Amino acid sequence: MAYFPTIGLEIHAELKTKSKMFCSCANNPDEKKANINICPICTAQPGTLPVINKEAVRKVIKTGLALNCRISEHSKFDRKNYFYPDLPKAYQISQYYLPFCQNGYLKINNRKIRIREIHLEEDTGKLIHPQGADYSLVDFNRAGIPLMELVTEPDIHSAKEAKKFAEELRLIFRYLDVSDANMEKGQMRCEVNISLNKDPKKLGVKVEIKNLNSFRAVEKGIDYEIERQTKMLESRKKIIQETRGWNNVKEITFSQREKEEAHDYRYFPEPDLPMIKILTR
Numbered sequence: 519m520a521y522f523p524t525i526g527l528e529i530h531a532e533l534k535t536k537s538k539m540f541c542s543c544a545n546n547p548d549e550k551k552a553n554i555n556i557c558p559i560c561t562a563q564p565g566t567l568p569v570i571n572k573e574a575v576r577k578v579i580k581t582g583l584a585l586n587c588r589i590s591e592h593s594k595f596d597r598k599n600y601f602y603p604d605l606p607k608a609y610q611i612s613q614y615y616l617p618f619c620q621n622g623y624l625k626i627n628n629r630k631i632r633i634r635e636i637h638l639e640e641d642t643g644k645l646i647h648p649q650g651a652d653y654s655l656v657d658f659n660r661a662g663i664p665l666m667e668l669v670t671e672p673d674i675h676s677a678k679e680a681k682k683f684a685e686e687l688r689l690i691f692r693y694l695d696v697s698d699a700n701m702e703k704g705q706m707r708c709e710v711n712i713s714l715n716k717d718p719k720k721l722g723v724k725v726e727i728k729n730l731n732s733f734r735a736v737e738k739g740i741d742y743e744i745e746r747q748t749k750m751l752e753s754r755k756k757i758i759q760e761t762r763g764w765n766n767v768k769e770i771t772f773s774q775r776e777k778e779e780a781h782d783y784r785y786f787p788e789p790d791l792p793m794i795k796i797l798t799r
């Protein structure tokens with residue numbers, strides 16, 4: 519291969535807790551009726567305040583310990599600001615400055631894949647687009663469900679390795695009983711960052727692939743991008759930094775939008791939640 523792929527993964531997993539991240543609504547992934555598990559907090563009514571779910575914090579730390587991470591002594595939550603109809607507050611409570619877990623690794627085929635961080639945030643609602651309709655529906659049952667995000671360093675170099683990493687991670691999540699990590703139910707979601715360069719030590723222009731909802735899609739999506747970007751580079755076309763979606767039927771990626779930078783989200787410390795001090799024995 520003339521070009522060397524460098525891959526990083528961002529993996530989201532919904533945590534298995536009784537209640538949501540910042541309110542006492544049920545965290546029930548099997549609820550069929552829309553907008554049942556909702557309250558003034560997770561639908562962002564004025565004057566409501568969040569309360570941290572301790573069990574969710576415990577599960578993220580447990581995962582971090584299993585993945586050889588350094589657990590932060592002090593941690594806090596931050597606001598990630600963006601507007602979208604599935605996000606009632608118009609910001610997501612997430613972690614940006616002091617994630618719970620940092621600098622871990624997972625060995626795949628006897629090679630360390632470094633884990634940059636594992637942080638805790640809340641999931642968004644779900645948009646439903648009825649076929650042929652000129653409107654969309656929104657279900658807030660999922661809004662506020664504790665969501666763990668794991669970010670790797672760009673240490674992966676093939677589609678097979680990425681798939682294997684995600685599969686191993688699912689096994690660990692299930693063994694620790696922190697998440698059911700069922701990809702078909704959206705309890706585990708993978709995003710891939712991929713870039714190509716002739717020099718294996720250098721990165722190229724980073725392209726992100728979203729909506730990879732199976733291990734097969736992770737593998738196929740990466741293989742497709744390697745082929746697409748190789749063709750472009752060989753014909754001296756410029757690759758743009760962007761977010762691409764995955765079409766499961768055609769098995770191709772497609773351009774969604776140009777990638778946002780962290781500063782576009784105007785992260786700032788969440789003023790409604792206290793700092794957290796973590797004591798690990």
Ligand SMILES: [Zn+2]
Nearest residue numbers: 541543557560
């Ligand atoms: Zn609620």
